[in-house]
Amino acid sequence: MEPSGTPSAxxxxxxxxPPVTLLQSLWTWWIILRTSIEERLVYRGDFALGTLMxxxxxxxxxxxxxxxxxxxGAATGRASVAGYSYHEMMAYYxxxxxxxxxxxxxxxxxxxxLQIRNGEIKKFLVQPVDLIGFLLLSRIAHKLVYYVVAxxxxxxxxxxxxxxxxxxxxxxxxxxxxxxLVMSFLLGFFMEAxxxxxxxxxxxxxxxxxxxxxxxxxxxxxxxxxxxLPGYWGTIVRAIPLQYLAYFPAAxxxxxxxxxxxxWGLTIxxxxxVFFIIASRVTFHLGVKRYSGxxx
Amino acid sequence: xxxxxxxxxLTEPTTTGRVRPSYGLVFLTFARNSLVRDMTFRxxxxxxxxxxxxxxxxxxxxxxxxxxxxxxxxxxxGWGKYEFLVFLATTLFVNSIVQAFFMPNIEEFSELIRxxxxxxxxxxxxxxxFLISLQKIDFSSLSNLLFAAGLLAYSLVNLPELPSLVQVLxxxxxxxxxxxxxxxxxxxxxxxxxxLGRNQTLYxxxxxxxxxxxxxxxxxxxxxxxxxxxxxxxxxxLLIVVNVPARLMAMPLADQSWPLALFALLAxxxxxxxxxxxxxxxxxxxxxxxx
Numbered sequence: 001m002e003p004s005g006t007p008s009a010x011x012x013x014x015x016x017x018p019p020v021t022l023l024q025s026l027w028t029w030w031i032i033l034r035t036s037i038e039e040r041l042v043y044r045g046d047f048a049l050g051t052l053m054x055x056x057x058x059x060x061x062x063x064x065x066x067x068x069x070x071x072x073g074a075a076t077g078r079a080s081v082a083g084y085s086y087h088e089m090m091a092y093y094x095x096x097x098x099x100x101x102x103x104x105x106x107x108x109x110x111x112x113x114l115q116i117r118n119g120e121i122k123k124f125l126v127q128p129v130d131l132i133g134f135l136l137l138s139r140i141a142h143k144l145v146y147y148v149v150a151x152x153x154x155x156x157x158x159x160x161x162x163x164x165x166x167x168x169x170x171x172x173x174x175x176x177x178x179x180x181l182v183m184s185f186l187l188g189f190f191m192e193a194x195x196x197x198x199x200x201x202x203x204x205x206x207x208x209x210x211x212x213x214x215x216x217x218x219x220x221x222x223x224x225x226x227x228x229l230p231g232y233w234g235t236i237v238r239a240i241p242l243q244y245l246a247y248f249p250a251a252x253x254x255x256x257x258x259x260x261x262x263x264w265g266l267t268i269x270x271x272x273x274v275f276f277i278i279a280s281r282v283t284f285h286l287g288v289k290r291y292s293g294x295x296x
Numbered sequence: 297x298x299x300x301x302x303x304x305x306l307t308e309p310t311t312t313g314r315v316r317p318s319y320g321l322v323f324l325t326f327a328r329n330s331l332v333r334d335m336t337f338r339x340x341x342x343x344x345x346x347x348x349x350x351x352x353x354x355x356x357x358x359x360x361x362x363x364x365x366x367x368x369x370x371x372x373x374g375w376g377k378y379e380f381l382v383f384l385a386t387t388l389f390v391n392s393i394v395q396a397f398f399m400p401n402i403e404e405f406s407e408l409i410r411x412x413x414x415x416x417x418x419x420x421x422x423x424x425x426f427l428i429s430l431q432k433i434d435f436s437s438l439s440n441l442l443f444a445a446g447l448l449a450y451s452l453v454n455l456p457e458l459p460s461l462v463q464v465l466x467x468x469x470x471x472x473x474x475x476x477x478x479x480x481x482x483x484x485x486x487x488x489x490x491x492l493g494r495n496q497t498l499y500x501x502x503x504x505x506x507x508x509x510x511x512x513x514x515x516x517x518x519x520x521x522x523x524x525x526x527x528x529x530x531x532x533x534l535l536i537v538v539n540v541p542a543r544l545m546a547m548p549l550a551d552q553s554w555p556l557a558l559f560a561l562l563a564x565x566x567x568x569x570x571x572x573x574x575x576x577x578x579x580x581x582x583x584x585x586x587x
Contacts, residue, residue, distance in 0.1 A: 056504040059524075060511060067370035067515040068362060074371045081365045207343045214347075218354050228361055 028129070029137055036141030051146075052153040058093055065089050082228040088254060090164040092225050094157070095250035100222060101150065102181045103188035103245040105139065109212075112196025113205045122293045132193060132280055139189055169255060176262055180249040183269045187244055190276035197280060200287030221247025227256070241272040317422045323430060330433040344436035352388060352443050359384060373514040374547055380512070381451035382546040387510055387538045388444035390474040394482070396437035401429050402482050406489035415584050425575050429483065452545070459545055470541035470557070473564040477537050478506065480571035487571075487578035509537045533563040 069086040073079030079086060112135070115121040124131040168174070195212060199205050217223055220242040229237055237243060248265060251257050257265055334341045359380065369375040375383065405428050408414040417427050452459060459467075485502055508528050513535045516525035528535045540560040544552060 050500060053501055053504050057507045060507050063515040063517075063521055064369070064511050066517075067373070067512075068366050070371050071366045071368045075367060207347060210347050211350075214351060214354060218358065223358055224361065228365070230364065 029133070032129075032134060032137050033141050036138040037145055041145055048149050048153060051150040052156075055097070055153065055157045058097070058157070061093050062090060082225060083256075084225060084227070087164045087166070089225070090161065091254060092250050094161055094164065095253050096222055096246045098154070099181065099184055099246040099249040101146065101154075102143070102249075103184040103220075105188050105192045108135070108139065108189065108192040109196035109209055110206065112193065113199030113209075116196075116199040116287070116291070117203060119293050121291070125288065125291075125293075132284060135193065136189060143185065169253060173252065173255060173258075173262075176266060177249055177253045179266060180244070180252050180269060183266075183273050184245050184249055186273045187241060187269065187276060190273065190280045191241065193280040194276055194283055197283035197287050200283070200290050216242055216245065219243070220245040221250065225251070227251075241269075241276075244269045244272060319422075319426060322422065322426075326431055327433050331435060334435050341436055345439040348436060349439055349443050352440055356381075356384065356447065369512055370514050373512060374551065375512045375514065378451040378454040379546040381447060382455070383512060383538065383542040385444045385448035385451065386471065386474075386542040386545065388440055388447065389471050390478065390537055390541075392437050392440035392444065393471075393475045394478045395440075396434050398429060398479050398482060399437075400432040400434045402486045404428075404432075405486045409489050409582070412584050414582060418579070418582075424579060425483070425572065429479070448545075455546065457548060460549060463544055463549065466557075467541055467545050470544060470560060473560055474537035474541060476564050477533055477567050478509075480567040481506075481532065481534070484571045484574050487575045490578040490582050505532075506534065506537075509534045509539075512542075513539045529559075533560075533567060536560045536563055 065086060069079045069081065069089070072081060081089065084092065112121075121131070124134065169177070195205070195209065198208065202208070219226065219237045219240065222245075226234065226237050226243055226247050248257070248269060252262065252265070363377045363380070367376060369380055405414075408417065408428065414428075417424055420427060482502060508524075513525055513529070516522065516528075516535075525535065536556075536559070540557055544557065
């Protein structure tokens with residue numbers, strides 16, 4: 001890439017102004033983003049219906065927790081589970097749907113592993129496009145389209161369930177909520193990307209990914225607020241980054257985490273994001289060194 | 297030569313001269329083939345068993361966690377901790393049987409329609425619904441049965457009184473009724489892919505809708521819950537699937553709602569017949585996808 005010693009007009013033109021290269025690369029990224037958006041919009045009907053259906057399990061949760069709180073209330077006179085009232089619990093489940101809309105990355109790790117296995121990854125090694133950057137942009141595009149389509153079903157469900165909320169939180173809480181959502185997206189992305197890179201070492205990562213999914217489902221707070229976990233279980237689950245994918249943003253919105261704890265939580269979340277950005281880069285770098293592609 | 301003979305063994309001539317397939321033997325052949333396939337990738341098979349059992353164990357953990365905070369699901373419903381564990385074990389029984397026998401086949405069915413592969417199934421001298429429903433068996437899902445049996449035994453021992461002989465005898469019957477209801481719903485949804493082409497969302501819908509069957513029907517109450525319970529009992533009998541066998545096992549005989557148990561039998565027969573009719577209609581509308 002570097003201009004060699006031969007002085008010629010052609011080489012000068014190539015080596016010339018950096019702003020153009022930057023603009024060109026921005027243009028490239030813009031094209032990638034736009035293509036991904038268009039690709040995604042093809043199936044918008046299926047998409048909107050799918051989003052609405054994702055709320056169906058919530059209906060059973062409403063009734064299940066209704067019955068549980070009724071029994072708890074009858075026994076103790078004060079209906080509270082792990083510091084959550086019935087309304088808070090339902091609001092929590094609704095809010096984790098939002099966190100998951102940001103942090104879930106369906107197919108990301110398995111696709112990276114598949115591309116490694118079938119050799120498709122070669123194109124990123126020979127073309128001047130960065131794999132992780134490309135995946136990040138196409139994921140942002142997917143998510144943007146998802147929000148545009150899903151806002152309808154989400155608004156409908158939240159409107160129907162508005163009684164579970166006691167009003168909007170204060171502006172600074174709302175700001176922290178948005179920040180934690182954006183970071184949960186980045187954390188989800190880079191964590192799964194790192195997992196996918198393991199495909200350089202293992203031929204088949206599907207069972208590994210299943211274990212990740214299992215832990216993610218139960219310990220991110222998607223299934224229940226992790227405040228319910230007793231003793232050292234709670235300590236362990238709070239120490240691993242999964243809680244920032246679902247529990248943390250929802251708990252912030254509900255005002256469960258405030259003041260110094262909130263600042264601390266956001267900082268740790270940011271630290272995990274940085275950690276996994278580096279981890280995905282390092283695993284990719286090491287993986288490419290190991291990788292050998294043949295033929296086609 | 298050997299192949300010819302085994303082919304012959306699977307059929308038996310009838311008095312009318314037509315060759316009628318022996319369904320039992322064909323099914324055993326399917327089972328054997330699936331087992332051979334599973335055993336070819338043994339490590340994978342073991343990993344699948346472990347992962348599906350750990351999924352169950354996590355679920356169990358979730359409910360045990362809930363029972364840290366409450367002594368029963370709903371007030372005076374009778375679903376205390378061990379009663380609910382019987383319920384959970386029943387859910388596992390029904391679901392793992394469905395997953396082992398029908399899920400892998402029905403998942404492939406819409407693909408058969410899309411690619412035109414159904415032509416070959418239709419040409420075979422055997423009932424098409426039988427063929428596409430039972431061709432593959434996922435033996436790793438059966439590992440959940442062991443887990444469910446263990447859970448059932450553990451929770452029954454902890455109940456105030458052990459179930460009577462009548463309860464023990466009726467339980468498997470109603471578990472099979474539950475399996476039949478879920479199967480019928482599944483094949484009905486699959487049959488609609490003849491008319492709709494691809495229906496990925498419909499399968500998701502199936503997963504989400506069967507979610508309703510996983511909890512005691514008593515929890516559906518109030519202005520929204522009561523109609524919901526009514527609809528999922530009498531229109532789509534999903535609530536019968538687990539509730540009737542679980543209730544039969546977990547509660548004393550005197551507490552049983554026998555009209556519901558009777559209705560469960562009728563509902564099973566009804567949905568089996570209905571799904572068969574829809575499937576046959578769908579096959580009549582099938583136009584091959586191949587050129």
